[in-house]
Amino acid sequence: MSLIEILKLIEIVREKLNILGLNKPLSDPDVIQLSQRLDSLINMYNDLNIRKIS
Numbered sequence: 207m208s209l210i211e212i213l214k215l216i217e218i219v220r221e222k223l224n225i226l227g228l229n230k231p232l233s234d235p236d237v238i239q240l241s242q243r244l245d246s247l248i249n250m251y252n253d254l255n256i257r258k259i260s
Contacts, residue, residue, distance in 0.1 A: 216244065216248060216251060219240060222240060223241060
C-alpha cells in the first residue's frame with residue numbers, strides 16, 4: 207500500500223470515528239475498535255514514511 211493510499215484511508219477512518227464518537231460513548235466497543243484501526247493506519251503510514259526518508 208502506498209503512502210497516498212494510507213493517507214486516504216486515514217482520512218476516511220478519521221471521519222467515521224468522528225461521526226461515531228458523536229453518537230456513541232467513547233468507551234463503546236465500536237468506537238474503540240475504529241480508534242485502534244486508525245492508530246494502526248497512522249503507525250503504518252509513519253513506518254513507511256520513515257523507510258522512504260532513510
